[in-house]
Amino acid sequence: MAEQTSQSQGPLLEAIGASVQRTPSQGVLIADINWQVAAGEYWVVGGPHGCGKSAFLATMAGLLPPAAGVIRHFGRDLSCFPEAESIAQRTRVGFVFKGGGRMFPQLTVAENVALPLRYHHDWTGEEAAEPVQALLEITGLTPLAASAAQTLTTGWQQRVGLARALALEPEVLFLDEPMAGLEAAHRLWWRNFLDQLSRGAPWTRERKITLIAATSDFSLWSGARRHFALLNHGRWQLLGERADIPEMN
Amino acid sequence: MAVMADSFSTAEISDGPPAPLPRASMQRAGREIIGLTDDIRGMGAFLLITLSVALAKFNTARTVVRPAIRAQIVRAGLSLLPMMAFLAGALGLVVIGQTVFLLNRYGAEKYAGTVMVTVVVRELGPILAALLVMARVGAANVVELGTARALGEVEALEALGIDPIHYLVVPRVIGLALAVFSLTVYLILFALLSGYLFAFIEQVPLLPGQYFSQLAAALLWQDFVLLALKTLCFGLLIAIVTCYEGLAAPLRLDDVSRATTNAITKCVVGMVLLDAVFILVYLVI
Numbered sequence: 001m002a003e004q005t006s007q008s009q010g011p012l013l014e015a016i017g018a019s020v021q022r023t024p025s026q027g028v029l030i031a032d033i034n035w036q037v038a039a040g041e042y043w044v045v046g047g048p049h050g051c052g053k054s055a056f057l058a059t060m061a062g063l064l065p066p067a068a069g070v071i072r073h074f075g076r077d078l079s080c081f082p083e084a085e086s087i088a089q090r091t092r093v094g095f096v097f098k099g100g101g102r103m104f105p106q107l108t109v110a111e112n113v114a115l116p117l118r119y120h121h122d123w124t125g126e127e128a129a130e131p132v133q134a135l136l137e138i139t140g141l142t143p144l145a146a147s148a149a150q151t152l153t154t155g156w157q158q159r160v161g162l163a164r165a166l167a168l169e170p171e172v173l174f175l176d177e178p179m180a181g182l183e184a185a186h187r188l189w190w191r192n193f194l195d196q197l198s199r200g201a202p203w204t205r206e207r208k209i210t211l212i213a214a215t216s217d218f219s220l221w222s223g224a225r226r227h228f229a230l231l232n233h234g235r236w237q238l239l240g241e242r243a244d245i246p247e248m249n
Numbered sequence: 250m251a252v253m254a255d256s257f258s259t260a261e262i263s264d265g266p267p268a269p270l271p272r273a274s275m276q277r278a279g280r281e282i283i284g285l286t287d288d289i290r291g292m293g294a295f296l297l298i299t300l301s302v303a304l305a306k307f308n309t310a311r312t313v314v315r316p317a318i319r320a321q322i323v324r325a326g327l328s329l330l331p332m333m334a335f336l337a338g339a340l341g342l343v344v345i346g347q348t349v350f351l352l353n354r355y356g357a358e359k360y361a362g363t364v365m366v367t368v369v370v371r372e373l374g375p376i377l378a379a380l381l382v383m384a385r386v387g388a389a390n391v392v393e394l395g396t397a398r399a400l401g402e403v404e405a406l407e408a409l410g411i412d413p414i415h416y417l418v419v420p421r422v423i424g425l426a427l428a429v430f431s432l433t434v435y436l437i438l439f440a441l442l443s444g445y446l447f448a449f450i451e452q453v454p455l456l457p458g459q460y461f462s463q464l465a466a467a468l469l470w471q472d473f474v475l476l477a478l479k480t481l482c483f484g485l486l487i488a489i490v491t492c493y494e495g496l497a498a499p500l501r502l503d504d505v506s507r508a509t510t511n512a513i514t515k516c517v518v519g520m521v522l523l524d525a526v527f528i529l530v531y532l533v534i
Contacts, residue, residue: 023499058404061408063404063407063408087410087412090407090408090409091409091410094408095408097401097404097405102400102401102402102404102405103405104402104405105402115411116409116411118310118312119310119313119409119410119411119416120410122309122310122311122312122313124312164409165408165409168409
């Protein structure tokens with residue numbers, strides 16, 4: 001625990017000379033990424049369709065191995081984690097997939113959200129009911145709790161993906177184009193909700209969650225000050241912290 | 250084709266040694282052998298990983314994994330009981346009844362028990378139960394897992410720190426192994442009963458007591474051990490092959506049907522080879 005505390009004083013996430021690829025046969029998509037993310041920061045990484053944003057997020061989240069370089073989470077190289085520690089680390093990082101959040105179609109909304117809690121804490125359905133109920137409530141999913149996840153529209157499925165990712169109370173949350181293709185009401189809800197997550201809310205016990213979102217449209221992220229970066233033509237470019245970034249679209 | 254035609258005509262004309270196989274055929278055979286070797290190596294590694302995960306995480310997430318194992322046993326075992334009863338009835342009537350009837354015609358009814366044990370207990374029972382499970386559950390496994398893989402659900406599990414082998418494969422392996430074993434036992438019992446029923450209808454002069462005494466006398470303790478081993482191996486084989494084909498390689502949705510066909514072919518070939526190994530064991534003991 002002492003080690004963990006000392007490590008978390010440095011950057012939460014760090015990429016050193018990292019390269020991103022989907023599969024070895026497809027070659028490197030983005031090369032030479034040097035990046036540091038401190039606790040509580042809110043990053044938006046933009047780029048055109050097909051530039052490799054999803055592969056970039058998956059690599060930074062530790063779901064894909066980097067083609068080259070080093071990725072560090074909480075001060076430690078991801079490739080050096082032994083199996084047991086790697087799972088413990090994995091639960092500190094959440095991931096919301098794009099286009100419906102990749103629900104488990106055979107499960108209901110509540111079961112989808114409960115799955116990580118039940119798996120990692122070895123809880124029964126009853127034991128997981130209370131935290132699941134709380135997550136469904138803050139994400140506006142309570143009326144849909146018993147619905148089959150696959151019957152929901154993409155907008156609602158995306159929220160189930162968010163609730164599921166938040167179940168293990170991650171310190172860092174990756175979001176792959178969370179607002180793409182959503183109607184205005186859903187987009188507004190997401191913006192407000194992510195702002196609350198970033199600032200700390202009563203239901204996170206005022207804990208600030210580090211957010212890293214990918215987007216192909218910067219205009220969806222206008223208004224508040226955030227850190228911006230760009231992926232374009234295989235290059236990684238830091239744009240800095242600014243509120244006027246949407247005008248650069 | 251032109252190369253093949255040339256080589257055949259040369260072989261017909263000359264009296265020398267036969268012409269070498271056309272180069273394309275050699276290359277194809279080579280590719281097939283390399284592919285087969287890769288498959289065997291991949292499945293062997295997959296089996297070892299699955300067994301190590303099953304042991305290492307025996308007490309992990311019991312509230313999630315144990316109900317999943319029960320669900321697999323119900324799906325591959327209990328749900329197939331009616332179909333199994335139908336098959337066992339057919340097997341009893343067609344094979345056993347006829348055999349007993351023929352043995353009686355030639356005055357060899359005292360061998361009925363030995364024939365039954367050899368044919369039904371050692372051979373047909375296990376392979377029929379395994380084929381039934383493969384067709385009804387193995388094929389569904391490939392489709393489910395292949396679709397899950399193609400739609401990114403496996404990555405979603407990994408993102409949640411859930412081991413896909415532990416959550417998706419281990420319950421199927423344990424469930425299918427136990428289901429094939431249990432179904433085989435029921436299938437053998439049903440088949441032996443329905444066989445005697447047919448013989449009874451045909452008025453074969455073989456009393457139930459005599460029939461079952463012959464069966465009991467023909468059964469060795471090794472039969473029980475090998476039956477259990479064989480059926481567990483069949484279940485393990487079906488589960489590993491179907492899970493491997495569904496999960497091991499990245500799939501697109503339109504690859505799922507090809508993966509299913511591949512898995513079924515490999516299961517059938519694997520079962521025949523496994524059966525051959527057990528025949529050797531029976532011959533040795």
